[in-house]
Amino acid sequence: MVFSSLNFLFCFLPIILIIYYLSPKSVRNLILFIGSLIFYAWGEPIYIFVMLFSTIFDYTNGLLIEKFYLEKNQKKAKIILLNSVFVNLGILCFFKYSDFFISNINNILNINIPLLNIALPIGISFYTFQTLSYTIDTYLRKVNVQKNIIDFGCYVTFFPQLVAGPIIKYKDINNQLKERKESIDGFSYGINRLCIGLFKKVVLANNIGMLWTEISNHPISQLPILTAWLGALCFTFQIYYDFSGYSDMAIGLSKMFGFSFPENFDHPYESKSITEFWRRWHISLGSWFKEYVYIPLGGSKKGKIKLFRNLLIVWILTGFWHGASWNFIVWGLYFGIILIIEKFVLFKYLKKLPSIIQHLYTIILVVISWVIFSFEDMNQGYLYLKSMFGFNHTGFINDYLIYLLKNHSVLIIICTVLSVCFIKIKDIQKKKWYPIVINTGSILLFLLSLCFLIGSTYNPFLYFRF
Amino acid sequence: MKRQVNIIFIIVFIFILIGPFVYIFFTNDKEYAENENRYLSEKPRLTKDNLLSGQYFKNFESYVDDQFIFRENLYELKTKIQKTIGNKDINGVYLAKDNYLIEKTLDSDIDNKKLLNNIESLNEFAKNNNRRSIQLMVVPTSSLILKEKLPKYAEIFDQDNVLNTIKSSVNDITYIDLRNVLSQHKKEYIYYKTDHHWTTLGSFYSYQEWGKYNNIAVDSNSYFKKVVTSDFKGTLYSKLLDNSIESDEIVIFNDKNQIDYEITYNFNKSKSNNVYNFEKLREKDKYQIFLGGNYPELKITTNNKNQKNLLIIKDSYANAFVPFLLKHYENVHLVDMRYFKQNLDEYINDYNITEILILCNTLSFIK
Numbered sequence: 156m157v158f159s160s161l162n163f164l165f166c167f168l169p170i171i172l173i174i175y176y177l178s179p180k181s182v183r184n185l186i187l188f189i190g191s192l193i194f195y196a197w198g199e200p201i202y203i204f205v206m207l208f209s210t211i212f213d214y215t216n217g218l219l220i221e222k223f224y225l226e227k228n229q230k231k232a233k234i235i236l237l238n239s240v241f242v243n244l245g246i247l248c249f250f251k252y253s254d255f256f257i258s259n260i261n262n263i264l265n266i267n268i269p270l271l272n273i274a275l276p277i278g279i280s281f282y283t284f285q286t287l288s289y290t291i292d293t294y295l296r297k298v299n300v301q302k303n304i305i306d307f308g309c310y311v312t313f314f315p316q317l318v319a320g321p322i323i324k325y326k327d328i329n330n331q332l333k334e335r336k337e338s339i340d341g342f343s344y345g346i347n348r349l350c351i352g353l354f355k356k357v358v359l360a361n362n363i364g365m366l367w368t369e370i371s372n373h374p375i376s377q378l379p380i381l382t383a384w385l386g387a388l389c390f391t392f393q394i395y396y397d398f399s400g401y402s403d404m405a406i407g408l409s410k411m412f413g414f415s416f417p418e419n420f421d422h423p424y425e426s427k428s429i430t431e432f433w434r435r436w437h438i439s440l441g442s443w444f445k446e447y448v449y450i451p452l453g454g455s456k457k458g459k460i461k462l463f464r465n466l467l468i469v470w471i472l473t474g475f476w477h478g479a480s481w482n483f484i485v486w487g488l489y490f491g492i493i494l495i496i497e498k499f500v501l502f503k504y505l506k507k508l509p510s511i512i513q514h515l516y517t518i519i520l521v522v523i524s525w526v527i528f529s530f531e532d533m534n535q536g537y538l539y540l541k542s543m544f545g546f547n548h549t550g551f552i553n554d555y556l557i558y559l560l561k562n563h564s565v566l567i568i569i570c571t572v573l574s575v576c577f578i579k580i581k582d583i584q585k586k587k588w589y590p591i592v593i594n595t596g597s598i599l600l601f602l603l604s605l606c607f608l609i610g611s612t613y614n615p616f617l618y619f620r621f
Numbered sequence: 622m623k624r625q626v627n628i629i630f631i632i633v634f635i636f637i638l639i640g641p642f643v644y645i646f647f648t649n650d651k652e653y654a655e656n657e658n659r660y661l662s663e664k665p666r667l668t669k670d671n672l673l674s675g676q677y678f679k680n681f682e683s684y685v686d687d688q689f690i691f692r693e694n695l696y697e698l699k700t701k702i703q704k705t706i707g708n709k710d711i712n713g714v715y716l717a718k719d720n721y722l723i724e725k726t727l728d729s730d731i732d733n734k735k736l737l738n739n740i741e742s743l744n745e746f747a748k749n750n751n752r753r754s755i756q757l758m759v760v761p762t763s764s765l766i767l768k769e770k771l772p773k774y775a776e777i778f779d780q781d782n783v784l785n786t787i788k789s790s791v792n793d794i795t796y797i798d799l800r801n802v803l804s805q806h807k808k809e810y811i812y813y814k815t816d817h818h819w820t821t822l823g824s825f826y827s828y829q830e831w832g833k834y835n836n837i838a839v840d841s842n843s844y845f846k847k848v849v850t851s852d853f854k855g856t857l858y859s860k861l862l863d864n865s866i867e868s869d870e871i872v873i874f875n876d877k878n879q880i881d882y883e884i885t886y887n888f889n890k891s892k893s894n895n896v897y898n899f900e901k902l903r904e905k906d907k908y909q910i911f912l913g914g915n916y917p918e919l920k921i922t923t924n925n926k927n928q929k930n931l932l933i934i935k936d937s938y939a940n941a942f943v944p945f946l947l948k949h950y951e952n953v954h955l956v957d958m959r960y961f962k963q964n965l966d967e968y969i970n971d972y973n974i975t976e977i978l979i980l981c982n983t984l985s986f987i988k
Contacts, residue, residue: 160682161641161682161689165685200678343630566706590622590623590626590627597634603702609699612686612687
């Protein structure tokens, strides 16, 4: 099931809200668990068993680690931990990366092992990282063992974050499983976030995405410089509004059930350096990799060489997490290298430059990174970059660009303005007019989004379909 | 104060969430969408098979999508919003000058393989039927002839190139090029403003052009024109549901020397004696007044017993053109290859076809 569908918003959501609030508190986690399973099974009737396996497997591992600690047997506890890591990553690799490995082996050794062509279970990149955060933190004694399988299942499968994050570490919400307070203010805040997220995804991301698709459908090597940049900019907006919109909806939906999730995006395109960018973009992923990969490897505390190595490993993995294709690895490495350069060389110079230069520096590097990200075929990506920098000798602008700008100027301007919004929410939240404005605004955004959701279901045929 | 505002807000929002659900599941379902030309999804039935395969969920979603409350009004609102922010190209339709809607087709929409296959099939067909005269009339669409009305700098596919390719690639077929004659009359009402078809006037000018290739002089004074409706909102309107646009007029050309004829539809399954089906004016797709729509096969027998039997292989553009041809033939057969499942060569032999005309618009060749 998908948040931005009539089905989810007008059938699943009202039903689960009503059942939840009519039930006594002791049953509410069970309702969320069952509801989340239905939500997941709706799209994937078969792969739900993989997720259930992960849940029961790591629930059991948690109990075993606790048991061995009580027996003062750290060695056995460690074996359980390693087993959990190995199995979870193994499942992830099998479903997500096996064909990548097979096709690379085929290319290197010049043989022809057939690809497995397994469909990727939805959310597997998210829930395996979540169950891992539980077993690792249980081993490290950062959290208490969860003895209630319903509560644990509720954590792993919770539908707001199941499909597209944010990645919620177990320790970030374990208290909320037993002690959360649903409130009027919290619920309306949740609705506000949900409406804003829906608007970002359905009205902004989908439409600016169509523009990117149209531009990139032209022969890439014939795009003039500015048209190519416009296309890249469209994708830059699409991925931001799509992903942050989904996170907003996740945070909003969870708040409607009394959960407070950490933020996942903080106006990343306002950043003045790539270092800052990665503190504002997909925060939960960066945080997971920092805590469970970077720091265990030694972080910055074991000398410069190990620091370089650790950063490169983390960034290759971050890239690879995004997809089973070489361009994602290149994308991760691209950022890894820039971050190293910023940390050791550039930062002291960067700080002294005027703000506007720092912003431009960052956004240009980010836009380029998205081009690498969007083309799985790196030859195409390379051609596109060449067009952006004039190496295809196709001129600066063309009529088509003027047409696009005239037709879509309002959308492009809105996307730009909202991404670098300088209004601090905390400042205006206290104003008297804020509740009325935000609530009315949410309803309007919701209705606007509804128009566009309907739009995608409307399907006229020229000739009658027999 | 804040608390009260929030309570009202929550109530309003819950109402918005529940209202459509109640409407969808507790009121009668809509069966057919005139504007979309299709049947709407029915209530999904739960069976073990479709639950396991996931089909039940898909059916459920289609059902919710299709039966949603205010569906067409919300769609119209979306179009209005897009128009307000200056969008001149919505859902594959250009909002062109003088209130014309023009279908947006791009070079990337052209299926080159299909184009070449169609040309090849045509040549194959011509070889097998080389004892009969074969003429090909590919009607250019408004996106070529009315190019100047498109929004400035708007992209459109290179239709001249496609037509030139067809023209130069067909063998033993007489190619009737309509570009000049239609361009000469482009300031007249030769295409509909809200539909992708040509008007009767457009097909009349083409009939005159056809006449030049068939030694027939066409006198425009031998027809009197009659407006049969001013309320036609066609296929391009349907893609937008913009109710502020001007409707189209449909005109029929009545022949002062009208010949008698009888029509049989779909291998004699039904009959009529009027090429104009006035009942269709009560429906949404009023262009169907011409022959009542598209059939796999249709035969018109006239009382001009000159032993000439014409076969028209067609798409819907031919429907407005056919009435002009009747007086020249003893029998006119119409075949629509999308729906015709019989053996065409046998049909041609069985009915003693003497001439063949292939009449369709450019898009039928490339999509």
